[in-house]
Ligand SMILES: Nc1ncnc2c1ncn2[C@@H]1O[C@H](COP(=O)(O)OP(=O)(O)O)[C@@H](O)[C@H]1O
Protein backbone atom coordinates (compact mmCIF):
# COMPACT_ATOMS: atom_id res chain seq x y z
CA UNK A 148 0.00 0.00 0.00
CA UNK A 149 2.97 2.33 0.46
CA UNK A 150 3.26 2.61 -3.31
CA UNK A 151 -0.36 3.63 -3.71
CA UNK A 152 -0.16 6.20 -0.91
CA UNK A 153 3.04 7.66 -2.25
CA UNK A 154 1.61 8.08 -5.73
CA UNK A 155 -1.58 9.61 -4.31
CA UNK A 156 0.48 12.04 -2.22
CA UNK A 157 2.67 12.92 -5.19
CA UNK A 158 -0.39 13.63 -7.31
CA UNK A 159 -1.83 15.87 -4.58
CA UNK A 160 1.43 17.73 -4.23
CA UNK A 161 1.63 18.17 -7.99
CA UNK A 162 -1.55 20.22 -8.26
CA UNK A 163 -1.10 21.87 -4.88
CA UNK A 164 2.28 23.30 -5.89
CA UNK A 165 0.67 25.04 -8.84
CA UNK A 166 -2.50 25.94 -6.97
CA UNK A 167 -2.76 29.29 -8.66
CA UNK A 168 -3.41 27.53 -11.92
CA UNK A 169 -5.17 24.38 -10.69
CA UNK A 170 -7.41 25.77 -7.95
CA UNK A 171 -7.60 29.55 -7.95
CA UNK A 172 -7.93 30.06 -11.68
CA UNK A 173 -10.90 27.68 -12.19
CA UNK A 174 -12.45 29.15 -9.06
CA UNK A 175 -12.30 32.66 -10.47
CA UNK A 176 -13.59 31.60 -13.89
CA UNK A 177 -16.58 29.83 -12.35
CA UNK A 178 -17.37 32.77 -10.11
CA UNK A 179 -17.37 35.03 -13.15
CA UNK A 180 -20.05 32.83 -14.69
CA UNK A 181 -22.02 33.16 -11.49
CA UNK A 182 -21.66 36.92 -11.42
CA UNK A 183 -22.64 37.45 -15.04
CA UNK A 184 -25.46 34.94 -15.40
CA UNK A 185 -27.07 35.77 -12.09
CA UNK A 186 -26.91 39.47 -12.89
CA UNK A 187 -28.52 39.00 -16.29
CA UNK A 188 -31.08 36.32 -15.48
CA UNK A 189 -32.01 36.59 -11.79
CA UNK A 190 -35.02 38.80 -12.45
CA UNK A 191 -36.25 36.83 -15.48
CA UNK A 192 -35.91 33.15 -14.79
CA UNK A 193 -37.32 30.96 -12.10
CA UNK A 194 -36.79 27.26 -12.63
CA UNK A 195 -38.16 25.72 -9.45
CA UNK A 196 -40.89 27.41 -7.45
CA UNK A 197 -39.41 29.33 -4.57
CA UNK A 198 -35.83 28.94 -5.78
CA UNK A 199 -34.18 32.04 -7.23
CA UNK A 200 -32.08 31.73 -10.38
CA UNK A 201 -28.80 32.44 -8.60
CA UNK A 202 -29.53 29.74 -6.03
CA UNK A 203 -30.45 27.36 -8.87
CA UNK A 204 -27.27 28.19 -10.71
CA UNK A 205 -24.85 27.64 -7.82
CA UNK A 206 -25.07 23.81 -7.54
CA UNK A 207 -24.81 23.53 -11.32
CA UNK A 208 -21.65 25.62 -11.38
CA UNK A 209 -20.19 23.69 -8.46
CA UNK A 210 -20.74 20.39 -10.25
CA UNK A 211 -19.40 21.78 -13.53
CA UNK A 212 -16.25 22.98 -11.78
CA UNK A 213 -15.78 19.63 -10.08
CA UNK A 214 -16.20 17.66 -13.31
CA UNK A 215 -13.85 19.86 -15.31
CA UNK A 216 -11.18 19.89 -12.63
CA UNK A 217 -11.30 16.17 -11.92
CA UNK A 218 -10.88 15.56 -15.64
CA UNK A 219 -8.14 18.17 -15.95
CA UNK A 220 -6.19 16.73 -13.05
CA UNK A 221 -5.85 13.11 -14.10
CA UNK A 222 -5.55 13.90 -17.79
CA UNK A 223 -2.97 16.68 -17.58
CA UNK A 224 -0.83 14.85 -15.05
CA UNK A 225 -0.72 11.71 -17.15
CA UNK A 226 -0.22 13.38 -20.51
CA UNK A 227 2.61 15.50 -19.09
CA UNK A 228 4.32 12.41 -17.73
CA UNK A 229 3.86 10.64 -21.03
CA UNK A 230 5.12 13.51 -23.17
CA UNK A 231 8.09 14.35 -20.96
CA UNK A 232 8.97 10.69 -20.54
CA UNK A 233 9.01 10.79 -16.74
CA UNK A 234 6.22 8.22 -16.79
CA UNK A 235 9.10 5.70 -16.55
CA UNK A 236 9.42 6.65 -12.88
CA UNK A 237 6.02 5.02 -12.41
CA UNK A 238 6.54 2.16 -14.83
CA UNK A 239 9.84 0.90 -13.41
CA UNK A 240 8.67 0.30 -9.81
CA UNK A 241 6.45 -2.64 -8.83
CA UNK A 242 3.26 -0.55 -8.76
CA UNK A 243 0.17 -2.53 -9.70
CA UNK A 244 -2.12 -1.18 -12.40
CA UNK A 245 -4.95 -0.81 -9.91
CA UNK A 246 -2.74 1.21 -7.56
CA UNK A 247 -1.95 3.51 -10.45
CA UNK A 248 -5.68 3.86 -11.15
CA UNK A 249 -6.67 4.40 -7.52
CA UNK A 250 -4.02 7.05 -6.87
CA UNK A 251 -4.83 9.09 -10.01
CA UNK A 252 -8.57 8.90 -9.43
CA UNK A 253 -8.34 9.75 -5.73
CA UNK A 254 -6.14 12.78 -6.37
CA UNK A 255 -8.46 13.99 -9.13
CA UNK A 256 -11.43 13.63 -6.78
CA UNK A 257 -9.63 15.70 -4.16
CA UNK A 258 -8.91 18.46 -6.67
CA UNK A 259 -12.50 18.38 -7.91
CA UNK A 260 -13.85 18.60 -4.38
CA UNK A 261 -11.46 21.38 -3.38
CA UNK A 262 -12.45 23.56 -6.34
CA UNK A 263 -16.13 22.61 -5.95
CA UNK A 264 -16.05 23.48 -2.28
CA UNK A 265 -14.45 26.83 -3.06
CA UNK A 266 -17.09 27.66 -5.65
CA UNK A 267 -19.84 26.51 -3.30
CA UNK A 268 -18.53 28.59 -0.44
CA UNK A 269 -18.20 31.72 -2.54
CA UNK A 270 -21.65 31.12 -4.02
CA UNK A 271 -23.14 30.62 -0.59
CA UNK A 272 -21.69 33.94 0.51
CA UNK A 273 -23.38 35.42 -2.56
CA UNK A 274 -26.76 33.78 -2.01
CA UNK A 275 -27.22 31.35 0.86
CA UNK A 276 -28.59 28.05 -0.44
CA UNK A 277 -30.27 25.30 1.52
CA UNK A 278 -28.88 21.75 1.82
CA UNK A 279 -31.90 19.48 1.79
CA UNK A 280 -30.14 16.13 1.36
CA UNK A 281 -26.40 16.40 1.99
CA UNK A 282 -25.77 12.68 1.51
CA UNK A 283 -27.24 12.70 -1.99
CA UNK A 284 -25.16 15.75 -2.73
CA UNK A 285 -21.96 14.04 -1.59
CA UNK A 286 -22.83 10.84 -3.47
CA UNK A 287 -23.29 12.70 -6.77
CA UNK A 288 -20.19 14.81 -6.17
CA UNK A 289 -18.02 11.73 -5.63
CA UNK A 290 -19.52 9.83 -8.53
CA UNK A 291 -19.06 12.81 -10.84
CA UNK A 292 -15.44 13.39 -9.90
CA UNK A 293 -14.57 9.68 -10.12
CA UNK A 294 -16.24 9.36 -13.52
CA UNK A 295 -14.37 12.31 -15.00
CA UNK A 296 -11.10 11.24 -13.38
CA UNK A 297 -11.37 7.89 -15.14
CA UNK A 298 -12.32 9.61 -18.40
CA UNK A 299 -9.24 11.80 -17.97
CA UNK A 300 -6.96 8.79 -17.62
CA UNK A 301 -8.45 7.14 -20.71
CA UNK A 302 -8.06 10.34 -22.73
CA UNK A 303 -4.45 10.86 -21.68
CA UNK A 304 -3.59 7.23 -22.40
CA UNK A 305 -5.09 7.47 -25.86
CA UNK A 306 -3.85 10.94 -26.79
CA UNK A 307 -0.64 11.15 -28.77
CA UNK A 308 -0.08 14.75 -27.77
CA UNK A 309 -1.45 17.88 -26.16
CA UNK A 310 -3.54 18.81 -29.19
CA UNK A 311 -5.49 15.55 -29.15
CA UNK A 312 -5.93 15.98 -25.43
CA UNK A 313 -7.31 19.50 -25.91
CA UNK A 314 -9.61 18.25 -28.67
CA UNK A 315 -11.30 15.80 -26.31
CA UNK A 316 -11.60 18.48 -23.66
CA UNK A 317 -13.05 21.09 -26.03
CA UNK A 318 -15.21 18.92 -28.28
CA UNK A 319 -16.51 16.34 -25.81
CA UNK A 320 -16.12 17.32 -22.19
CA UNK A 321 -16.97 21.02 -22.46
CA UNK A 322 -20.11 20.60 -24.62
CA UNK A 323 -21.36 17.78 -22.41
CA UNK A 324 -20.98 19.94 -19.30
CA UNK A 325 -22.51 23.07 -20.83
CA UNK A 326 -25.42 21.13 -22.35
CA UNK A 327 -26.28 19.26 -19.18
CA UNK A 328 -28.47 21.83 -17.51
CA UNK A 329 -25.95 23.85 -15.56
CA UNK A 330 -27.59 27.11 -16.62
CA UNK A 331 -31.16 25.90 -17.19
CA UNK A 332 -33.58 23.12 -16.43
CA UNK A 333 -33.98 20.79 -19.38
CA UNK A 334 -37.73 21.27 -19.11
CA UNK A 335 -37.23 24.66 -20.69
CA UNK A 336 -35.77 22.99 -23.82
CA UNK A 337 -37.64 21.97 -26.99
CA UNK A 338 -38.67 18.28 -26.87
CA UNK A 339 -35.90 17.10 -29.19
CA UNK A 340 -33.12 18.63 -27.09
CA UNK A 341 -34.85 17.51 -23.94
CA UNK A 342 -34.81 13.91 -25.15
CA UNK A 343 -31.22 14.22 -26.27
CA UNK A 344 -30.16 15.58 -22.88
CA UNK A 345 -31.25 12.33 -21.29
CA UNK A 346 -28.40 10.56 -23.10
CA UNK A 347 -25.92 12.90 -21.46
CA UNK A 348 -24.63 11.36 -18.22
CA UNK A 349 -23.60 14.82 -17.01
CA UNK A 350 -27.27 15.78 -16.96
CA UNK A 351 -27.96 13.17 -14.24
CA UNK A 352 -24.96 14.34 -12.26
CA UNK A 353 -26.12 17.94 -12.18
CA UNK A 354 -29.74 17.08 -11.65
CA UNK A 355 -28.99 14.72 -8.76
CA UNK A 356 -26.51 17.13 -7.23
CA UNK A 357 -29.14 19.86 -7.30
CA UNK A 358 -31.58 17.50 -5.63
CA UNK A 359 -29.16 17.41 -2.70
CA UNK A 360 -29.64 21.15 -2.31
CA UNK A 361 -33.30 21.77 -3.08
CA UNK A 362 -34.98 18.37 -2.78
CA UNK A 363 -36.38 18.92 -6.30
CA UNK A 364 -35.12 17.30 -9.50
CA UNK A 365 -36.12 16.40 -13.05
CA UNK A 366 -35.31 12.70 -12.54
CA UNK A 367 -35.61 10.70 -9.35
CA UNK A 368 -32.25 10.82 -7.55
CA UNK A 369 -32.13 7.05 -7.11
CA UNK A 370 -32.50 6.49 -10.85
CA UNK A 371 -29.99 9.26 -11.48
CA UNK A 372 -27.44 7.74 -9.15
CA UNK A 373 -27.97 4.31 -10.69
CA UNK A 374 -27.27 5.67 -14.17
CA UNK A 375 -24.31 7.72 -13.01
CA UNK A 376 -22.97 4.79 -10.99
CA UNK A 377 -23.21 2.51 -14.02
CA UNK A 378 -21.34 5.02 -16.20
CA UNK A 379 -18.72 5.45 -13.52
CA UNK A 380 -18.27 1.70 -13.17
CA UNK A 381 -18.04 1.18 -16.91
CA UNK A 382 -15.42 3.91 -17.33
CA UNK A 383 -13.44 2.61 -14.35
CA UNK A 384 -13.42 -0.93 -15.67
CA UNK A 385 -12.36 0.32 -19.08
CA UNK A 386 -9.54 2.35 -17.51
CA UNK A 387 -8.38 -0.61 -15.43
CA UNK A 388 -8.38 -2.86 -18.48
CA UNK A 389 -6.32 -0.34 -20.47
CA UNK A 390 -3.83 0.11 -17.64
CA UNK A 391 -3.53 -3.62 -17.14
CA UNK A 392 -2.86 -4.19 -20.81
CA UNK A 393 -0.21 -1.46 -20.79
CA UNK A 394 -2.04 0.32 -23.61
CA UNK A 395 0.33 2.96 -25.05
CA UNK A 396 2.42 2.81 -21.88
CA UNK A 397 4.32 -0.45 -22.29
CA UNK A 398 4.47 -0.94 -26.05
CA UNK B 399 23.34 -19.69 -8.18
CA UNK B 400 20.42 -18.03 -10.00
CA UNK B 401 21.70 -15.87 -12.83
CA UNK B 402 21.14 -12.15 -12.35
CA UNK B 403 19.74 -11.85 -15.84
CA UNK B 404 18.52 -14.55 -18.20
CA UNK B 405 17.30 -13.58 -21.63
CA UNK B 406 16.20 -16.38 -23.88
CA UNK B 407 15.21 -16.24 -27.53
CA UNK B 408 13.90 -12.70 -27.24
CA UNK B 409 12.44 -11.16 -30.37
CA UNK B 410 10.99 -7.69 -30.68
CA UNK B 411 9.16 -6.36 -33.69
CA UNK B 412 8.04 -2.77 -34.16
CA UNK B 413 5.68 -3.21 -37.08
CA UNK B 414 7.87 -4.38 -39.92
CA UNK B 415 11.10 -3.57 -38.07
CA UNK B 416 12.68 -6.62 -36.48
CA UNK B 417 14.58 -4.83 -33.70
CA UNK B 418 15.65 -7.92 -31.72
CA UNK B 419 16.24 -11.19 -33.54
CA UNK B 420 16.47 -13.95 -31.00
CA UNK B 421 18.72 -12.64 -28.26
CA UNK B 422 20.11 -15.14 -25.74
CA UNK B 423 22.10 -13.74 -22.88
CA UNK B 424 22.91 -14.75 -19.33
CA UNK B 425 24.59 -12.48 -16.80
CA UNK B 426 25.74 -14.07 -13.57
CA UNK B 427 25.40 -12.43 -10.18
CA UNK B 428 28.25 -10.10 -9.32
CA UNK B 429 29.34 -9.54 -12.91
CA UNK B 430 30.29 -6.19 -14.38
CA UNK B 431 28.88 -6.61 -17.85
CA UNK B 432 28.89 -4.38 -20.93
CA UNK B 433 26.32 -4.38 -23.69
CA UNK B 434 27.89 -2.72 -26.70
CA UNK B 435 26.71 -1.98 -30.18
CA UNK B 436 26.19 0.85 -32.63
CA UNK B 437 23.16 3.15 -32.44
CA UNK B 438 19.99 1.29 -33.24
CA UNK B 439 21.47 -2.12 -32.43
CA UNK B 440 18.68 -2.79 -29.94
CA UNK B 441 20.42 -2.25 -26.59
CA UNK B 442 17.76 0.06 -25.19
CA UNK B 443 14.99 -2.14 -26.53
CA UNK B 444 16.51 -5.12 -24.72
CA UNK B 445 16.81 -3.14 -21.48
CA UNK B 446 13.22 -1.93 -21.81
CA UNK B 447 12.04 -5.51 -22.10
CA UNK B 448 13.98 -6.45 -18.96
CA UNK B 449 12.48 -3.49 -17.12
CA UNK B 450 8.93 -4.20 -18.26
CA UNK B 451 8.75 -0.89 -20.17
CA UNK B 452 8.22 -2.88 -23.33
CA UNK B 453 7.01 -6.38 -24.05
CA UNK B 454 8.93 -8.94 -26.05
CA UNK B 455 7.17 -10.16 -29.17
CA UNK B 456 8.54 -13.59 -28.40
CA UNK B 457 10.83 -15.18 -25.82
CA UNK B 458 11.22 -14.66 -22.09
CA UNK B 459 13.45 -12.81 -19.64
CA UNK B 460 14.16 -13.19 -15.96
CA UNK B 461 15.78 -10.96 -13.39
CA UNK B 462 17.15 -12.86 -10.38
CA UNK B 463 14.95 -15.76 -11.43
CA UNK B 464 11.75 -13.71 -11.65
CA UNK B 465 9.98 -13.65 -14.99
CA UNK B 466 9.59 -10.02 -16.05
CA UNK B 467 6.00 -10.56 -17.17
CA UNK B 468 4.50 -13.27 -14.96
CA UNK B 469 6.34 -12.23 -11.80
CA UNK B 470 6.75 -8.56 -12.62
CA UNK B 471 6.59 -7.23 -9.08
CA UNK B 472 9.56 -9.25 -7.83
CA UNK B 473 11.45 -8.75 -11.06
CA UNK B 474 11.13 -4.97 -10.75
CA UNK B 475 12.02 -4.97 -7.07
CA UNK B 476 15.35 -6.61 -7.89
CA UNK B 477 16.16 -4.32 -10.81
CA UNK B 478 17.36 -0.72 -10.92
CA UNK B 479 17.40 0.96 -14.32
CA UNK B 480 19.03 4.24 -15.30
CA UNK B 481 17.17 5.16 -18.48
CA UNK B 482 18.97 6.52 -21.52
CA UNK B 483 16.65 9.51 -21.91
CA UNK B 484 17.39 12.41 -19.58
CA UNK B 485 13.95 12.53 -17.98
CA UNK B 486 12.90 14.49 -14.90
CA UNK B 487 9.76 15.78 -13.25
CA UNK B 488 9.70 19.57 -13.31
CA UNK B 489 7.35 19.83 -10.35
CA UNK B 490 9.63 18.36 -7.71
CA UNK B 491 12.97 18.70 -5.97
CA UNK B 492 15.68 16.06 -5.96
CA UNK B 493 14.83 14.88 -2.47
CA UNK B 494 11.11 14.74 -3.21
CA UNK B 495 11.79 12.61 -6.28
CA UNK B 496 13.95 10.20 -4.29
CA UNK B 497 11.33 9.92 -1.54
CA UNK B 498 8.59 9.24 -4.06
CA UNK B 499 10.70 6.64 -5.81
CA UNK B 500 11.36 4.94 -2.47
CA UNK B 501 7.65 4.94 -1.73
CA UNK B 502 6.80 3.38 -5.08
CA UNK B 503 9.13 0.54 -4.14
CA UNK B 504 7.31 0.19 -0.82
CA UNK B 505 10.00 1.82 1.31
CA UNK B 506 8.65 4.22 3.89
CA UNK B 507 11.65 5.56 5.79
CA UNK B 508 14.56 5.66 3.43
CA UNK B 509 16.19 9.00 4.25
CA UNK B 510 19.45 7.56 5.58
CA UNK B 511 20.10 5.75 2.29
CA UNK B 512 18.86 8.71 0.26
CA UNK B 513 21.40 10.94 2.04
CA UNK B 514 24.13 8.43 1.35
CA UNK B 515 23.19 8.30 -2.33
CA UNK B 516 23.15 12.09 -2.55
CA UNK B 517 26.55 12.24 -0.92
CA UNK B 518 28.10 9.57 -3.13
CA UNK B 519 26.77 11.20 -6.26
CA UNK B 520 27.83 14.70 -5.23
CA UNK B 521 24.24 15.94 -5.00
CA UNK B 522 24.02 16.80 -1.31
CA UNK B 523 23.86 20.54 -1.92
CA UNK B 524 21.30 20.05 -4.69
CA UNK B 525 18.85 18.03 -2.60
CA UNK B 526 16.26 20.78 -2.29
CA UNK B 527 16.57 22.16 -5.79
CA UNK B 528 13.94 21.57 -8.45
CA UNK B 529 15.18 18.91 -10.86
CA UNK B 530 14.37 21.09 -13.86
CA UNK B 531 17.00 23.59 -12.73
CA UNK B 532 19.86 21.07 -12.74
CA UNK B 533 22.44 20.74 -15.49
CA UNK B 534 22.37 17.69 -17.76
CA UNK B 535 25.11 15.91 -15.84
CA UNK B 536 23.33 16.47 -12.55
CA UNK B 537 20.02 15.28 -13.96
CA UNK B 538 21.84 12.13 -15.03
CA UNK B 539 23.13 11.61 -11.50
CA UNK B 540 19.63 12.09 -10.10
CA UNK B 541 18.51 9.32 -12.46
CA UNK B 542 21.25 7.11 -11.06
CA UNK B 543 20.15 7.90 -7.52
CA UNK B 544 16.53 7.16 -8.40
CA UNK B 545 17.50 3.79 -9.81
CA UNK B 546 19.28 2.89 -6.58
CA UNK B 547 16.76 3.95 -3.90
CA UNK B 548 15.68 0.36 -3.34
CA UNK B 549 19.23 -1.07 -3.34
CA UNK B 550 18.52 -3.37 -6.28
CA UNK B 551 20.81 -6.39 -6.64
CA UNK B 552 20.85 -5.88 -10.41
CA UNK B 553 21.65 -2.44 -11.82
CA UNK B 554 21.32 -1.57 -15.50
CA UNK B 555 22.75 1.70 -16.79
CA UNK B 556 21.84 2.76 -20.31
CA UNK B 557 24.55 5.18 -21.47
CA UNK B 558 24.94 6.74 -18.03
CA UNK B 559 27.93 8.85 -18.99
CA UNK B 560 26.54 10.47 -22.13
CA UNK B 561 26.91 14.20 -21.63
CA UNK B 562 28.69 13.89 -18.30
CA UNK B 563 32.09 15.54 -17.97
CA UNK B 564 35.27 13.57 -17.35
CA UNK B 565 35.62 14.20 -13.64
CA UNK B 566 32.03 13.28 -12.89
CA UNK B 567 32.40 10.21 -15.06
CA UNK B 568 35.29 9.08 -12.91
CA UNK B 569 33.32 9.69 -9.72
CA UNK B 570 30.30 7.91 -11.07
CA UNK B 571 32.28 4.84 -12.08
CA UNK B 572 34.10 4.80 -8.78
CA UNK B 573 30.73 4.64 -7.04
CA UNK B 574 29.37 1.98 -9.38
CA UNK B 575 32.53 -0.05 -8.89
CA UNK B 576 32.03 0.04 -5.14
CA UNK B 577 28.46 -1.19 -5.61
CA UNK B 578 29.82 -4.01 -7.75
CA UNK B 579 32.36 -4.96 -5.10
CA UNK B 580 29.52 -4.96 -2.58
CA UNK B 581 27.85 -7.67 -4.68
CA UNK B 582 25.58 -5.78 -7.06
CA UNK B 583 25.46 -7.02 -10.63
CA UNK B 584 26.14 -4.21 -13.08
CA UNK B 585 25.13 -4.09 -16.73
CA UNK B 586 25.97 -1.01 -18.75
CA UNK B 587 25.85 0.30 -22.25
CA UNK B 588 28.22 3.02 -23.34
CA UNK B 589 29.76 4.60 -26.40
CA UNK B 590 33.04 5.14 -24.57
CA UNK B 591 34.66 1.81 -25.29
CA UNK B 592 37.63 2.48 -23.04
CA UNK B 593 35.15 2.65 -20.14
CA UNK B 594 33.81 -0.76 -20.96
CA UNK B 595 37.34 -2.10 -21.39
CA UNK B 596 38.56 -0.97 -17.99
CA UNK B 597 35.37 -1.65 -16.03
CA UNK B 598 33.75 -4.73 -17.45
CA UNK B 599 34.85 -8.31 -17.17
CA UNK B 600 32.51 -9.55 -19.86
CA UNK B 601 31.10 -8.00 -22.99
CA UNK B 602 28.28 -8.71 -25.39
CA UNK B 603 28.22 -6.98 -28.74
CA UNK B 604 24.88 -6.42 -30.37
CA UNK B 605 24.30 -5.60 -33.98
CA UNK B 606 20.97 -5.25 -35.74
CA UNK B 607 19.25 -7.09 -32.94
CA UNK B 608 21.64 -10.01 -32.70
CA UNK B 609 24.44 -10.87 -30.31
CA UNK B 610 27.45 -11.18 -32.57
CA UNK B 611 30.13 -11.50 -29.90
CA UNK B 612 29.97 -12.60 -26.28
CA UNK B 613 33.10 -13.24 -24.26
CA UNK B 614 35.31 -12.00 -21.49
CA UNK B 615 36.99 -8.69 -22.17
CA UNK B 616 40.35 -10.44 -21.99
CA UNK B 617 39.47 -13.07 -24.57
CA UNK B 618 37.96 -10.56 -26.94
CA UNK B 619 41.06 -8.41 -26.80
CA UNK B 620 43.51 -11.24 -27.31
CA UNK B 621 41.50 -13.05 -29.97
CA UNK B 622 40.60 -10.13 -32.16
CA UNK B 623 42.95 -7.23 -31.87
CA UNK B 624 46.55 -8.11 -32.45
CA UNK B 625 49.39 -5.84 -31.53
CA UNK B 626 50.31 -3.52 -34.37
CA UNK B 627 53.45 -1.67 -35.31
CA UNK B 628 53.65 1.49 -37.35
CA UNK B 629 56.90 1.96 -39.27
CA UNK B 630 58.46 4.82 -41.17
CA UNK B 631 61.06 3.32 -43.46
CA UNK B 632 64.07 4.61 -45.32
CA UNK B 633 63.94 3.97 -48.21
CA UNK B 634 60.17 4.07 -48.19
CA UNK B 635 59.42 0.56 -49.40
CA UNK B 636 58.31 -2.57 -47.62
CA UNK B 637 60.28 -5.80 -48.27
CA UNK B 638 58.19 -8.42 -50.08
CA UNK B 639 58.45 -10.91 -47.16
CA UNK B 640 56.57 -8.50 -44.87
CA UNK B 641 53.70 -7.87 -47.30
CA UNK B 642 51.54 -10.51 -45.62
CA UNK B 643 51.59 -8.57 -42.34
CA UNK B 644 50.52 -5.27 -43.87
CA UNK B 645 47.16 -3.98 -42.65
CA UNK B 646 47.33 -0.38 -43.78
CA UNK B 647 49.52 1.92 -45.77
CA UNK B 648 49.41 5.53 -44.69
CA UNK B 649 51.39 8.44 -46.09
CA UNK B 650 54.97 7.36 -45.70
CA UNK B 651 54.06 4.77 -43.08
CA UNK B 652 53.29 1.09 -43.01
CA UNK B 653 51.09 -0.52 -40.38
CA UNK B 654 51.88 -4.17 -39.72
CA UNK B 655 50.08 -6.65 -37.54
CA UNK B 656 52.01 -8.74 -35.00
CA UNK B 657 50.99 -11.91 -33.20
CA UNK B 658 52.60 -10.55 -30.09
CA UNK B 659 55.51 -8.36 -29.09
CA UNK B 660 58.11 -11.00 -29.95
CA UNK B 661 56.95 -10.80 -33.57
CA UNK B 662 58.73 -7.47 -33.69
CA UNK B 663 62.16 -9.12 -33.79
CA UNK B 664 61.35 -10.99 -37.00
CA UNK B 665 60.14 -7.80 -38.64
CA UNK B 666 63.31 -5.93 -37.73
CA UNK B 667 65.49 -8.80 -38.93
CA UNK B 668 63.72 -8.85 -42.31
CA UNK B 669 64.19 -5.10 -42.66
CA UNK B 670 67.90 -5.34 -41.87
CA UNK B 671 68.32 -8.11 -44.44
CA UNK B 672 66.62 -5.97 -47.10
CA UNK B 673 68.81 -3.04 -46.14
CA UNK B 674 65.93 -0.84 -45.09
CA UNK B 675 66.46 1.48 -42.16
CA UNK B 676 63.78 2.34 -39.59
CA UNK B 677 63.15 6.06 -39.15
CA UNK B 678 60.23 5.77 -36.75
CA UNK B 679 58.63 2.90 -34.90
CA UNK B 680 55.49 2.82 -32.79
CA UNK B 681 53.94 -0.25 -31.22
CA UNK B 682 50.27 -0.02 -30.30
CA UNK B 683 48.49 -2.13 -27.78
CA UNK B 684 45.19 -3.57 -28.95
CA UNK B 685 42.14 -1.88 -27.50
CA UNK B 686 38.46 -2.56 -27.43
CA UNK B 687 37.82 0.00 -30.12
CA UNK B 688 39.81 -2.09 -32.61
CA UNK B 689 38.02 -5.24 -31.53
CA UNK B 690 34.67 -3.51 -31.84
CA UNK B 691 35.35 -2.18 -35.30
CA UNK B 692 36.76 -5.49 -36.40
CA UNK B 693 33.78 -7.48 -35.15
CA UNK B 694 31.27 -5.00 -36.52
CA UNK B 695 33.09 -5.00 -39.85
CA UNK B 696 33.18 -8.76 -40.00
CA UNK B 697 29.45 -8.87 -39.30
CA UNK B 698 28.93 -6.44 -42.16
CA UNK B 699 30.77 -8.73 -44.55
CA UNK B 700 28.74 -11.67 -43.36
CA UNK B 701 25.54 -9.76 -43.94
CA UNK B 702 26.76 -8.77 -47.40
CA UNK B 703 27.47 -12.35 -48.36
N1 LIG C 1 9.01 2.45 -29.86
C1 LIG C 1 9.62 2.17 -31.02
N2 LIG C 1 8.90 2.12 -32.16
C2 LIG C 1 9.48 1.83 -33.33
N3 LIG C 1 10.79 1.53 -33.49
C3 LIG C 1 11.55 1.56 -32.38
C4 LIG C 1 11.02 1.88 -31.10
N4 LIG C 1 12.02 1.81 -30.19
C5 LIG C 1 13.12 1.49 -30.88
N5 LIG C 1 12.86 1.33 -32.19
C6 LIG C 1 13.83 0.93 -33.23
O1 LIG C 1 14.46 -0.25 -32.79
C7 LIG C 1 15.83 -0.24 -33.13
C8 LIG C 1 16.67 -0.41 -31.89
O2 LIG C 1 16.63 0.76 -31.14
P1 LIG C 1 17.35 0.91 -29.72
O3 LIG C 1 17.02 -0.26 -28.89
O4 LIG C 1 16.99 2.24 -29.18
O5 LIG C 1 18.88 0.89 -30.12
P2 LIG C 1 20.17 1.25 -29.26
O6 LIG C 1 19.74 1.50 -27.86
O7 LIG C 1 21.05 0.08 -29.39
O8 LIG C 1 20.76 2.47 -29.90
C9 LIG C 1 16.08 1.08 -33.85
O9 LIG C 1 16.01 0.84 -35.23
C10 LIG C 1 14.94 1.95 -33.39
O10 LIG C 1 14.63 2.90 -34.36
Ligand SMILES: [Mg+2]
Nearest residue numbers: 441442443482
Ligand atom coordinates in the same frame (compact mmCIF):
# COMPACT_ATOMS: atom_id res chain seq x y z
MG1 LIG D 1 20.00 3.13 -26.69
